[in-house]
Amino acid sequence: MFEKIIATITNGLNNIIEFNNKWIGKLSEKITEKFEVDEVRFENIVMITLLIIFSVIAAITIGNHIEDRDKIGTSPNMDVTEPVSNVMSLEYYESISQIKSLTHEVSALNLANTELKTQISDMMVEIEQLKAELEEYRNDAWIRDIPLDEKYQKYLYEVCLEMNIDYDLQLAKIQVESNFNVNAINTSNSNGSTDYGLSQINSTHLQSTKDMGLDIVNNVYDNLYYGCLVYSEIKDNVASRGYTGREMQLRSLNAYNFGEAGFRKYMEKGNDYDDWYYGNKVINTMKGE
Numbered sequence: 001m002f003e004k005i006i007a008t009i010t011n012g013l014n015n016i017i018e019f020n021n022k023w024i025g026k027l028s029e030k031i032t033e034k035f036e037v038d039e040v041r042f043e044n045i046v047m048i049t050l051l052i053i054f055s056v057i058a059a060i061t062i063g064n065h066i067e068d069r070d071k072i073g074t075s076p077n078m079d080v081t082e083p084v085s086n087v088m089s090l091e092y093y094e095s096i097s098q099i100k101s102l103t104h105e106v107s108a109l110n111l112a113n114t115e116l117k118t119q120i121s122d123m124m125v126e127i128e129q130l131k132a133e134l135e136e137y138r139n140d141a142w143i144r145d146i147p148l149d150e151k152y153q154k155y156l157y158e159v160c161l162e163m164n165i166d167y168d169l170q171l172a173k174i175q176v177e178s179n180f181n182v183n184a185i186n187t188s189n190s191n192g193s194t195d196y197g198l199s200q201i202n203s204t205h206l207q208s209t210k211d212m213g214l215d216i217v218n219n220v221y222d223n224l225y226y227g228c229l230v231y232s233e234i235k236d237n238v239a240s241r242g243y244t245g246r247e248m249q250l251r252s253l254n255a256y257n258f259g260e261a262g263f264r265k266y267m268e269k270g271n272d273y274d275d276w277y278y279g280n281k282v283i284n285t286m287k288g289e
Contacts (some may be wrong), residue, residue: 144171148180152198163232170228172286173253174198176278177227182220199227202259230288231256246283253279 142157143150148171156174160167175202178184186195194203201216201223202208209215214222235252237260243251250273255263259280266276274280 043156052246069161074168097230101179142167142169146171146175146180148174148198152182152220152224155221156228159225159228163227164230165235168286169249169282170231172282173231173256174224174227175285176282197223201226205230234260247273248284250279253282 007270048063072186142154144153145174153171156170157167159172160239177195178198180198182198184195186199186200189195190204195201196203196217198220199216205216205226209222209226212226214226216223231252234255235248238248238251238255253275254266254273255264258266258276263276267273
């Protein structure tokens with residue numbers, strides 16, 4: 001009889017493992033995705049919980065069978081000298097041993113579950129602290145005391161992070177270009193072209209930006225984005241030629257102001273990269289000079 005009980009327990013454990021593999025994995029994907037917790041740890045908690053519940057049920061079931069067996073053993077109609085009693089006693093002690101082993105496993109699982117809960121709790125505290133620190137940093141990082149709406153400052157800051165370009169240098173460039181006037185328009189170019197917005201994007205870029213889905217004339221965000229994009233591409237080209245530091249900044253800024261082709265012609269005439277006023281003016285503006 002005890003062999004049947006143990007077999008039942010074994011089958012139950014196998015069913016739990018199968019249930020965990022088939023359904024808990026799917027459930028954990030949804031829960032961990034929603035609450036941003038570690039999927040493996042979540043599945044471990046569920047598995048441990050199921051094992052604890054099953055172990056308690058198994059222990060109660062075996063205990064009931066043992067109690068019934070004890071009653072049978074004390075029955076006046078039972079001959080305790082019969083060989084079957086020896087077999088039953090052996091099954092009894094083997095079952096007791098397995099119950100003790102199962103109890104130790106349950107205790108170990110309880111301990112592991114407690115430790116796991118503690119680790120998860122500590123992790124959640126750390127995550128919340130990191131979120132708070134990140135939010136505080138992001139809130140403070142992009143605000144400058146300048147006449148530019150904070151929503152544009154924040155957007156520009158995020159674009160600069162994305163493109164890996166200096167935020168304050170871009171602010172200084174915008175100040176030199178348009179003095180933070182979102183509606184700035186310059187029509188005094190010698191070639192008859194027009195510059196628009198905060199970044200003073202030249203009208204020669206109108207078709208290419210339109211093809212990109214950008215409206216640099218009427219959309220302030222698009223104007224900021226494209227101004228950063230042009231500078232970023234120029235900076236990468238300059239850096240790829242081995243220039244670094246201030247020289248890289250000056251070459252990039254002057255090429256932004258001239259246009260890359262125009263700046264090359266300027267240099268071919270014997271001028272040095274830092275002769276043109278624009279780059280130095282932007283850098284000095286960034287420094288508050």
